[in-house]
Amino acid sequence: MxxxxxxxxxxxxxxxxxxxxxxxxxxxxxxxxxxxxxxxxxxxxxxxxxxxxxxxxxxxxxxxxxxxxxxxxxxxxxxxxxxxxxxxxxxxxxxxxxxxxxxxxxxxxxxxxxxxxxxxxxxxxxxxxxxxxxxxxxxxxxxxxxxxxxxxxxxxxxxxxxxxxxxxxxxxxxxxxxxxxxxxxxxxxxxxxxxxxxxxxxxxxRHAKSAEDRRVEYLPDRDGMAWLSACLPAATAAGIWERTTAAARALQGPDETRPLAQLRADITATWLLTNTTGGVPDGGLPGVVPDCGLAGGGRVEPGLTGRIPSPRAQVLVTVPILSLLGVTEESAMLDGYGPIPPSMARSLIADGADSFHRVLIDPRDGAPLEIGRTSYRLTKAQRRWLRLRDGKCPFPGCNNHSLDNDADHLLGWADGGTTGITNLGQPCPKHHRLRHRTGWTPSPASKDHPPGWTSPSKRHYSSEQQDWEPPRWPHHFTIIDTDLDTGAPPGHELPAHPEFLLDPELPRDPFPDWCSFTSAHPWPDPDDMDVDHGPVDPGDPDWPVRLNDPYPECPEFQTA
Structure with missing residues (x-):
C-alpha cells in the first residue's frame, strides 16, 4: 500500500x-x-x-x-x-x-x-x-x-x-x-x-414446492462411521425426534450406561432395520440394539393411503384461532421447529390430538389464550406452559429442546419457593448442574418471560423470549379497537359482514392464575353457559375439566 x-x-x-x-x-x-x-x-x-x-x-x-x-x-x-x-x-x-x-x-x-x-x-x-x-x-x-x-x-x-x-x-x-x-x-x-x-x-x-425435495442422504465419515440424514416435512421430523427422545428416556436407568444421544441412535437404527412394533422383550439387556426398539413408544396407527401417520409424541402446536377455523391461512408454530403451514397444523390437531397439543392464541394481540389438555393433573399443564413460555433451555445460547429439560424451582422449595409458573424454569441437565454446582444463578421469571442468569462475576445475561405477533385478519374484517378489560367498543365502524362480527368479550384463559397471561379476557360463569354437558358423574376425575374447559380437544364452534 x-x-x-x-x-x-x-x-x-x-x-x-x-x-x-x-x-x-x-x-x-x-x-x-x-x-x-x-x-x-x-x-x-x-x-x-x-x-x-x-x-x-x-x-x-x-x-x-x-x-x-x-x-x-x-x-x-x-x-x-x-x-x-x-x-x-x-x-x-x-x-x-x-x-x-x-x-x-x-x-x-x-x-x-x-x-x-x-x-x-x-x-x-x-x-x-x-x-x-x-x-x-x-x-x-x-x-x-x-x-x-x-x-x-x-x-x-x-x-x-x-x-x-x-x-x-x-x-x-x-x-x-x-x-x-x-x-x-x-x-x-x-x-x-x-x-x-x-x-x-x-x-x-412454499411448503408444497419444498416438499417435492424430501429425501434421505448417506455420507461416509471417518473411523468406520457414517451420517444418515433425512429431509422431511417439519411435523414428521419433529414427531420422529420427540418420539425417539421419549423412548430413549424410558430406557435410561441405573443399569443403562449409554448416554441419551447413543440411545437415540440405537433406537432409530432398531426401528429402521427391524421394523419392530412391539415393546422391549423380557430380559432385554443394555447394549443390545434390537431390545431398545420401542420402549416408551406408543402405538402407531395406520394413516390414510399414501400418508405417514402422526407420531405419538408430546408436541405443542401454536395456531391462530382464525387459522384453525380455516378463515385465514396464517402460519402456525411447531414447538422446537418454527412456522409451519396452517393445513399441516390442522392435520396434526385432527390426527394426533393425544400427541400434538394445540395452543390457541388471541386474534387481537397474538398472546396465548389456553392450552388444550386431556387430563386434570396440574404438573402436566404446568410443564406444557413452561414449554410454551421458554421453548427451550432458558440459559443464554443453549438450544436444548424443551422435552429434554428439567423442571427447576428458581427459589428453592426449602427456601420458601412455591411451585408456581413464575418460580419455575426448565434448564437442560447440563445447565441444571451448572446452577446447583457453581455460582451461576437464575433471575426471577414471569408468566410470559423466562428467567435470566447471573454469572459468578455478577454479570447479568437475559434469556431469549418468544416473539408473539398479532395474527393477520381476513380482508373482509374491520378491526374494532376495544377495551380489553371492559370489552366496550369506542364507536368505530362495524365489520363489512355482520356474520363475522366478533363478540368483544372474548373468552378468558380457563387456566388458574399460575398459568394465565395478564391479557386474559372475561369469561362468563359456566353455570350461565348454554352448554349441554351430557351425563356427568361427579366422581369422574375429569369432571372439573369437562365443566370448565370451554374449548375441549375437538371444539365445536356455532354461529347464530
Whole structure:
C-alpha cells in the first residue's frame, strides 16, 4: 500500500470506528499491571472479560470495514471494466474480480464470491445492519444471517426485517434481549421465524414446492462411521425426534450406561432395520440394539393411503384461532421447529390430538389464550406452559429442546419457593448442574418471560423470549379497537359482514392464575353457559375439566 490509496468516506468512517476500539484496548494494556485491590485474582478475571468484550466489538468493526472495502472494490472494478459484449464476457469479468479478492485474502474463490455478495447487500440494501456491525453491537455472523434471511424478501421486506431486530422504535420490535446478545444459531431461528411469517409468498405454496425435495442422504465419515440424514416435512421430523427422545428416556436407568444421544441412535437404527412394533422383550439387556426398539413408544396407527401417520409424541402446536377455523391461512408454530403451514397444523390437531397439543392464541394481540389438555393433573399443564413460555433451555445460547429439560424451582422449595409458573424454569441437565454446582444463578421469571442468569462475576445475561405477533385478519374484517378489560367498543365502524362480527368479550384463559397471561379476557360463569354437558358423574376425575374447559380437544364452534 502506498500514499496513492483512495478510500470512500464510508470506508474512512469504518476505519475511525476500528481505531476507537484499538484505542480502548491500548488503554486497557496501559493500565494493566499488578492489582492493588483486595482480590487480585477477581480483578484479573474481570479485566480479561472486559478485554474479551472489547475485542469482540473490534472484530465486528473490522468486519464492517472489510465489507465496505469489498463493496467499494466491486463497484470500482465494474466502473473500470469495459462494457461486456456478451454474457460470456460478463461472466469472465465477474470471475476475474472474485479471483483478485481470493488471492488478496488467501481464501478460496467460493469464499471470496460469498464475501462480495454479502458485502454488496450490506452496503446497498441493509443500512441498519451495516450500522450495527460498525458500532459493534452485532457480529459478522449476525450480519450474514440477516443477509441470508432477507434474500427473496424484496427491499421493503428486507427493511422491515432488519428494523424489527435492530430498530427499538419499530412498530413491533423484537422482544427480549437485543439481537447481538443472542448466539448466532438462536438469532437465525428468530430471524427465520419472522421471515416465514412475513414472506410475500404464502407458506402453503412454499411448503408444497419444498416438499417435492424430501429425501434421505448417506455420507461416509471417518473411523468406520457414517451420517444418515433425512429431509422431511417439519411435523414428521419433529414427531420422529420427540418420539425417539421419549423412548430413549424410558430406557435410561441405573443399569443403562449409554448416554441419551447413543440411545437415540440405537433406537432409530432398531426401528429402521427391524421394523419392530412391539415393546422391549423380557430380559432385554443394555447394549443390545434390537431390545431398545420401542420402549416408551406408543402405538402407531395406520394413516390414510399414501400418508405417514402422526407420531405419538408430546408436541405443542401454536395456531391462530382464525387459522384453525380455516378463515385465514396464517402460519402456525411447531414447538422446537418454527412456522409451519396452517393445513399441516390442522392435520396434526385432527390426527394426533393425544400427541400434538394445540395452543390457541388471541386474534387481537397474538398472546396465548389456553392450552388444550386431556387430563386434570396440574404438573402436566404446568410443564406444557413452561414449554410454551421458554421453548427451550432458558440459559443464554443453549438450544436444548424443551422435552429434554428439567423442571427447576428458581427459589428453592426449602427456601420458601412455591411451585408456581413464575418460580419455575426448565434448564437442560447440563445447565441444571451448572446452577446447583457453581455460582451461576437464575433471575426471577414471569408468566410470559423466562428467567435470566447471573454469572459468578455478577454479570447479568437475559434469556431469549418468544416473539408473539398479532395474527393477520381476513380482508373482509374491520378491526374494532376495544377495551380489553371492559370489552366496550369506542364507536368505530362495524365489520363489512355482520356474520363475522366478533363478540368483544372474548373468552378468558380457563387456566388458574399460575398459568394465565395478564391479557386474559372475561369469561362468563359456566353455570350461565348454554352448554349441554351430557351425563356427568361427579366422581369422574375429569369432571372439573369437562365443566370448565370451554374449548375441549375437538371444539365445536356455532354461529347464530
Amino acid at each position: 502506498d500514499g496513492r490509496t483512495a478510500w470512500s468516506a464510508e470506508s474512512r468512517a469504518a476505519v475511525e470506528a476500528v481505531a476507537a476500539s484499538v484505542a480502548v484496548l491500548a488503554a486497557f494494556a496501559q493500565d494493566a499491571g499488578p492489582s492493588e485491590g483486595a482480590d487480585p485474582l477477581r480483578d484479573l478475571a474481570d479485566g480479561c472479560l472486559d478485554g474479551l468484550a472489547e475485542v469482540a466489538m473490534l472484530e465486528a468493526r473490522i468486519a464492517a470495514l472489510k465489507a465496505k472495502l469489498a463493496a467499494d472494490y466491486v463497484q470500482a472494478a465494474i466502473d473500470l471494466a469495459p462494457p461486456a459484449s456478451s454474457p460470456q464476457e460478463s461472466t469472465a469479468q465477474e470471475l476475474a474480480l472474485i479471483a483478485e479478492v481470493a488471492c488478496v485474502l488467501t481464501v478460496s474463490e467460493r469464499t471470496a464470491g460469498a464475501l462480495l455478495v454479502e458485502s454488496r447487500s450490506l452496503t446497498t440494501t441493509l443500512p441498519l445492519t451495516l450500522k450495527a456491525l460498525q458500532s459493534g453491537t452485532i457480529s459478522w455472523q449476525h450480519a450474514r444471517i440477516i443477509v441470508d434471511e432477507t434474500s427473496g424478501l424484496g427491499p421493503a421486506g428486507a427493511a422491515a426485517l432488519e428494523a424489527h431486530f435492530l430498530d427499538p422504535d419499530a412498530p413491533n420490535p423484537a422482544r427480549g434481549c437485543p439481537a447481538g446478545d443472542l448466539v448466532p444459531s438462536r438469532f437465525r431461528a428468530k430471524a427465520r421465524t419472522w421471515r416465514e411469517r412475513h414472506h410475500p409468498v404464502s407458506i402453503e405454496s
